[in-house]
Amino acid sequence: MERQGNAPPDDIPIVLAREGHHGPVIHAANRAARLNGINPGSRVVDMRAICPELQVEYADPAGDRAALDRLVLWARRWCPWTVRDGESGLILDTTGSDHLLGGEAAMLVEMETQLSLLGLSAQLAVAPTWGAAWALARFGPVRSVCGSDEVGVKLGALPVTGLRLDGETVLLLRRLGLKTIGAVMDVPRLSLTRRFVKAGLEANPLMRLDQALDKLAEPVASVDAQPRFRVQSRLAEPIFDPTPYLPELCENLCEALKQAGQGCRRLHLTVYRTDGDVSHVDVATSATTRDPGHLHGLFRDKVERINPGFGFDLITLEAGSVEEMHERQNRLDGGSDDDLHLTRLVDRLSAKFGPHAVTRPVLRESHVPERAEGQVAALAAMAVAGEAPAKERPLRLFDHPEEVRVLYAVPEGPPAQFIWRRQTHRVARYAGPERIAPEWWKDRPGTRLRDYFKVEDQAGRRLWLYREGLHEDGRGGDPRWFVHGCFA
Amino acid sequence: MCMGSLRVQKRLIGQGHHPYPIAHTLSEAFPETATDAAAVGFVLARLPRTNAPVLWVQDRLSRKEAGRPYLAGIGTDRPLIMVDLSRAADVLWAMEDGLRCKALGAVIGEVWGDPPALDFTATKRLALRSEAADVPCWLIRRAASPDLSAARERWRIASLPAAPHPYDAQAPGLPRWSLDLFRSRRRAPGQWVATYDGSADRLDLSAPVRDGAVAAGDGTARERAAG
Numbered sequence: 001m002e003r004q005g006n007a008p009p010d011d012i013p014i015v016l017a018r019e020g021h022h023g024p025v026i027h028a029a030n031r032a033a034r035l036n037g038i039n040p041g042s043r044v045v046d047m048r049a050i051c052p053e054l055q056v057e058y059a060d061p062a063g064d065r066a067a068l069d070r071l072v073l074w075a076r077r078w079c080p081w082t083v084r085d086g087e088s089g090l091i092l093d094t095t096g097s098d099h100l101l102g103g104e105a106a107m108l109v110e111m112e113t114q115l116s117l118l119g120l121s122a123q124l125a126v127a128p129t130w131g132a133a134w135a136l137a138r139f140g141p142v143r144s145v146c147g148s149d150e151v152g153v154k155l156g157a158l159p160v161t162g163l164r165l166d167g168e169t170v171l172l173l174r175r176l177g178l179k180t181i182g183a184v185m186d187v188p189r190l191s192l193t194r195r196f197v198k199a200g201l202e203a204n205p206l207m208r209l210d211q212a213l214d215k216l217a218e219p220v221a222s223v224d225a226q227p228r229f230r231v232q233s234r235l236a237e238p239i240f241d242p243t244p245y246l247p248e249l250c251e252n253l254c255e256a257l258k259q260a261g262q263g264c265r266r267l268h269l270t271v272y273r274t275d276g277d278v279s280h281v282d283v284a285t286s287a288t289t290r291d292p293g294h295l296h297g298l299f300r301d302k303v304e305r306i307n308p309g310f311g312f313d314l315i316t317l318e319a320g321s322v323e324e325m326h327e328r329q330n331r332l333d334g335g336s337d338d339d340l341h342l343t344r345l346v347d348r349l350s351a352k353f354g355p356h357a358v359t360r361p362v363l364r365e366s367h368v369p370e371r372a373e374g375q376v377a378a379l380a381a382m383a384v385a386g387e388a389p390a391k392e393r394p395l396r397l398f399d400h401p402e403e404v405r406v407l408y409a410v411p412e413g414p415p416a417q418f419i420w421r422r423q424t425h426r427v428a429r430y431a432g433p434e435r436i437a438p439e440w441w442k443d444r445p446g447t448r449l450r451d452y453f454k455v456e457d458q459a460g461r462r463l464w465l466y467r468e469g470l471h472e473d474g475r476g477g478d479p480r481w482f483v484h485g486c487f488a
Numbered sequence: 489m490c491m492g493s494l495r496v497q498k499r500l501i502g503q504g505h506h507p508y509p510i511a512h513t514l515s516e517a518f519p520e521t522a523t524d525a526a527a528v529g530f531v532l533a534r535l536p537r538t539n540a541p542v543l544w545v546q547d548r549l550s551r552k553e554a555g556r557p558y559l560a561g562i563g564t565d566r567p568l569i570m571v572d573l574s575r576a577a578d579v580l581w582a583m584e585d586g587l588r589c590k591a592l593g594a595v596i597g598e599v600w601g602d603p604p605a606l607d608f609t610a611t612k613r614l615a616l617r618s619e620a621a622d623v624p625c626w627l628i629r630r631a632a633s634p635d636l637s638a639a640r641e642r643w644r645i646a647s648l649p650a651a652p653h654p655y656d657a658q659a660p661g662l663p664r665w666s667l668d669l670f671r672s673r674r675r676a677p678g679q680w681v682a683t684y685d686g687s688a689d690r691l692d693l694s695a696p697v698r699d700g701a702v703a704a705g706d707g708t709a710r711e712r713a714a715g
Contacts, residue, residue, distance in 0.1 A: 342541065345589040349571055349582055359570050361559040373559050378569050388560055395525045395532070395562060396555035421523070428649065431659035456660040460647040461524055485555060488529025488647075488663050488684065 013051055016059035017044050027059040061087070073278050077314060078111060081222040089137070091130055093220040098126075108143045118276040127151065130220065131212030135162030135181070151213055156182030163208040173205060184209060229256050229264065229319035238274045238311025243303055249317040250292040263288035263325030267295055271306060272314035279306045283351055286379045287343035288325045294344055298351040346378045363388060367436050369397060369484060391434055392454065394464045394485030401482035404465070414453040414465050420483050425457040433467075448475050454487060462487035512536070512594075512624035514615035516639040520646035522553050522630040526665040527645040531596060531626045532562060533684055533691045540593030541567040543586040548574045549600035554630060566593055576603035580610050587617040587625060598628045602635065612638035634670070644668040651683055662686075667693070 008014050013033035017024040024044045036051040048054055068084050075082045078101065081093035094107065101107040104126045115122040125136035127146040132155055136144045139158045146154050155162070158181050160173045178184050184192075184205055192206040201207055210216035231252040233245050246269075257263060265288055269281040283298040349358045359375040366372045372389065407417040407424065414430050432453035448469030456462050464485035469475055519527040535542070544557060551572060559568065571582050576599050583597045595618070599606055611627070615638050618625035627639065634642060645667055650660035667680045680693040 341589045342591045345543075345586060345592075346569065348585055353571065353573060353578065353582070357572050359572075361557075361568055361570060363559055363564060369558075369560070375570075388564055393561035394558055395528050397558035397561075398555040399551070429658050429660045431653070431656065454660065456650060460649040460664070461521070462647065462650065462660060462663065463523075485558060485561075486523055486525035487561075488525045488532075488665075488686075 014055040169203040232316040235313045240308040250296045254290045254292040257290040263290045264319035266320030268318045271312040273309040273312045285347045394487045397485040401484045430455040513640040514625045515641040526647040545571045545582045545597045550598040577605040594624045640673045642671040
């Protein structure tokens with residue numbers, strides 16, 4: 001795929017090369033190069049001998065594949081089921097979609113126009129099967145349209161390369177004198193079956209022929225299933241900012257959801273750019289909703305992140321994670337639901353600051369203080385609710401315990417004086433110790449136990465202090481002291 | 489003169505003094521030191537006794553310097569919705585957004601220092617929103633100077649040595665705080681010493697100036713004379 005913007009002039013022979021076994025080989029060639037007798041697959045040095053003015057660029061297969069993957073999504077403007085076909089093709093299941101564009105022939109013209117606007121040259125064909133479309137697009141007449149009853153006739157004249165076989169099998173068939181697909185069709189099935197009984201699909205002309213003639217099913221597996229709820233807005237000319245169109249799109253989508261008695265938890269806003277690319281913005285809600293004002297508000301800061309390129313002319317809004325939703329009314333006068341307000345608040349906060357910023361602490365079954373509290377999503381259902389510990393716990397807990405320097409230690413109890421955050425604290429009263437042993441099923445071997453003390457210093461501040469380890473417990477040197485929290 | 493103890497939840501709200509019930513509003517709490525959890529304890533003691541969730545918004549420095557609220561110590565009767573943000577402007581935005589939601593029991597914000605975003609206008613917006621939604625809003629400001637603000641009540645709170653423990657002489661008992669209401673729109677400012685009983689959720693206030701304690705030998709001679 002060559003873009004028009006950076007393609008070289010057509011009269012200079014130019015090829016794309018890739019690394020082969022014995023030096024670079026030709027991956028693709030432009031029209032001037034092909035006229036000079038240069039064929040893909042031959043070695044670059046040989047072709048230089050034929051055509052001294054040949055220009056060589058290196059191919060980018062991964063980039064081509066990624067571009068083709070984006071083009072697959074872009075092609076959903078014509079029909080909902082699209083899939084990439086090998087390295088150089090697209091398959092569109094246009095069943096039931098052609099009449100929207102004025103029939104199959106008019107649809108092919110429209111597709112070729114749109115693709116040429118992107119600077120892509122395309123060979124198009126309509127056929128009842130994947131295999132027939134593949135062959136007709138590559139070896140058939142321009143924009144051929146093949147009905148279901150004329151597949152055999154139209155394929156018959158095409159060369160055997162149109163059967164999607166690997167190179168060795170094609171060579172074998174040619175050596176057998178079978179140069180066209182029609183010649184292969186004339187061979188009795190029994191002899192073909194006997195000859196290729198152990199061959200795989202790529203090397204089996206009979207199976208490939210059956211696929212092309214619709215005797216063997218080959219369904220189009222789309223990249224991802226089409227969502228059921230989707231609204232779109234086609235624009236007369238490319239624009240850069242979708243904001244003015246969002247309220248109407250949201251209203252239309254919510255109307256469709258309401259008709260079906262459904263609500264959504266995700267919204268995908270997609271813009272189809274004129275330069276052949278698509279941009280996404282996704283938002284999620286914490287509860288099923290179909291309120292257009294609320295959904296529109298979630299896009300408030302995100303629309304700016306769309307990369308509009310050279311503008312876009314089609315906006316679609318899709319509802320994801322569609323679930324059944326029933327209207328709830330908990331007041332006789334039709335008033336609003338309190339829960340609903342809370343879920344909307346969480347949605348707004350999550351949309352602005354990210355879902356990780358809005359959490360709810362829950363208690364877990366553990367004696368280790370930092371493990372006794374876990375974070376769950378703000379409105380997640382509580383799986384297992386732990387119980388609050390019987391012992392007194394501080395109001396504030398530090399994420400990382402802070403080590404203190406002990407100035408004056410006593411054999412029992414907490415240190416009499418210590419320095420924490422460059423201030424000297426003298427312990428006036430204390431309660432404890434409360435011994436918390438490491439959880440051997442989670443902690444690494446060698447983790448030391450902790451003795452927690454609630455200490456009050458001379459100014460009345462109450463801290464939660466712990467000693468990590470014991471003297472001569474064989475797990476490191478002298479025990480160290482940490483501040484882990486603050487009491488009220 | 490001994491003021492005795494008052495039930496703060498009942499009396500401070502002022503039942504007989506005001507012709508109309510006072511709505512919840514914005515209050516500011518200034519801890520004396522950054523690591524002092526007395527302000528958090530006081531704010532939690534003053535929250536209305538409902539099971540409505542509490543929106544708790546922290547900025548990064550508050551979380552780093554003063555720790556995070558610990559559910560095991562606070563108790564699980566009110567669900568907490570924690571919002572961890574990095575900038576003070578975001579904290580104010582989230583608090584204001586939370587005050588649009590009447591289902592919340594309270595909105596608590598922690599802002600470190602004196603950021604430019606936290607000016608008179610921002611506090612005025614919070615106060616008006618809080619009164620319109622009738623949701624109490626508390627702003628805990630550490631390492632901050634009490635500049636111009638529209639908060640209806642402003643408290644300065646510090647820890648005091650705890651009350652004696654009933655069973656253990658060397659252990660701290662019920663926490664005591666010194667409260668300084670240095671600006672209030674509703675009542676006269678004042679200073680109190682508060683004792684908080686967490687198990688009963690009861691806050692007792694007493695005036696800091698009181699009579700001297702009765703000495704051990706006082707009155708014994710008269711008793712003996714009478715006997």
